[in-house]
Amino acid sequence: MVQDELVEIYRRMLEHFGPQHWWPGETPFEVMVGAILTQNTNWQNVEKAIANLRGRELLSLPAMAALSTEELAEYIRPAGYYNIKAKRLQNLFAMIAGHWENDLDYLLQQPAPVLREQLLSVKGIGPETADSMVLYAAGHPMFVVDTYTHRILLRHEIISEDADYFQIQELFMDNLEEDTALFNEYHALLVQVGKRFCKKSKPQCEECPLAGVGGVRKYLPCSRGGEMLRAVSI
Numbered sequence: 001m002v003q004d005e006l007v008e009i010y011r012r013m014l015e016h017f018g019p020q021h022w023w024p025g026e027t028p029f030e031v032m033v034g035a036i037l038t039q040n041t042n043w044q045n046v047e048k049a050i051a052n053l054r055g056r057e058l059l060s061l062p063a064m065a066a067l068s069t070e071e072l073a074e075y076i077r078p079a080g081y082y083n084i085k086a087k088r089l090q091n092l093f094a095m096i097a098g099h100w101e102n103d104l105d106y107l108l109q110q111p112a113p114v115l116r117e118q119l120l121s122v123k124g125i126g127p128e129t130a131d132s133m134v135l136y137a138a139g140h141p142m143f144v145v146d147t148y149t150h151r152i153l154l155r156h157e158i159i160s161e162d163a164d165y166f167q168i169q170e171l172f173m174d175n176l177e178e179d180t181a182l183f184n185e186y187h188a189l190l191v192q193v194g195k196r197f198c199k200k201s202k203p204q205c206e207e208c209p210l211a212g213v214g215g216v217r218k219y220l221p222c223s224r225g226g227e228m229l230r231a232v233s234i
Contacts, residue, residue, distance in 0.1 A: 002175055005158055006158075006171075006176060009152075009210055009213055012209045012210055012213070013186075013189035013210070014189060016209035017189055020189060022184060022188035022191075023132070027059075031133065032133050033050070033053075034046055034050060035129050037050070037076060037079040037085055038079075039081070039088075039129060048078035049075065049077070049082075052076070053075055056075070062102070064089065069090060072089060073085075073086035087124065088122070088124030091124055092119075095121065108137060110138075111140075112138070112142055115133075115138055116130055116134050116142070127166070127169075131143070135183055135184060139180050141180045143173050145168045145172075148191050148193065148195070150163070151194060152190060152194060155198060155203070156210065156213050157214050157215035193209070197209070
């Protein structure tokens with residue numbers, strides 16, 4: 001059963017890695033900023049951008065919203081795509097100002113569906129970014145699906161290749177207890193497996209703590225530099 005496999009995956013990851021205490025961020029606002037900055041980059045670069053903002057006492061909604069696009073872009077330059085991300089951050093600030101009178105706490109207190117809808121209305125915020133904010137900033141039980149999640153479940157034949165974001169999310173939310181701490185920990189552990197073992201190319205399947213779960217497929221790099229799927233038992 002899918003439920004049994006999901007529970008077994010979680011048990012093995014937790015046993016191997018231990019609790020992750022994720023997401024990095026001292027305040028809900030910092031988490032929301034980080035969720036946008038981490039798009040298409042690694043967390044080390046995000047930390048540098050966050051440090052720039054914190055070092056200049058700008059890591060607050062009023063302070064960042066008062067910056068011009070150019071000023072904000074310079075502060076977040078280490079995160080990459082800084083001009084695009086500066087605009088996305090300002091789009092978020094404009095939504096909070098226009099719909100919630102700059103009351104971030106009130107916005108985060110809204111029911112998860114309302115909060116999610118508001119976040120998805122912001123240009124530049126997609127499902128993964130929105131759900132990261134819903135889970136990690138607001139504390140609502142919303143499962144976050146990322147590239148690692150898709151890759152791991154596909155390689156263990158728990159999902160099909162064409163499974164989309166919402167189908168994968170429903171898989172977790174329909175088969176696990178809707179618990180914020182559980183979803184937080186599960187997502188963080190999947191990231192660890194994806195980074196250390198279930199890599200895009202040259203996955204370390206034999207050493208992976210999830211070896212043997214489900215019907216396992218092996219991915220090999222193809223001549224074009226992408227990924228080729230071979231139905232090979234490990």
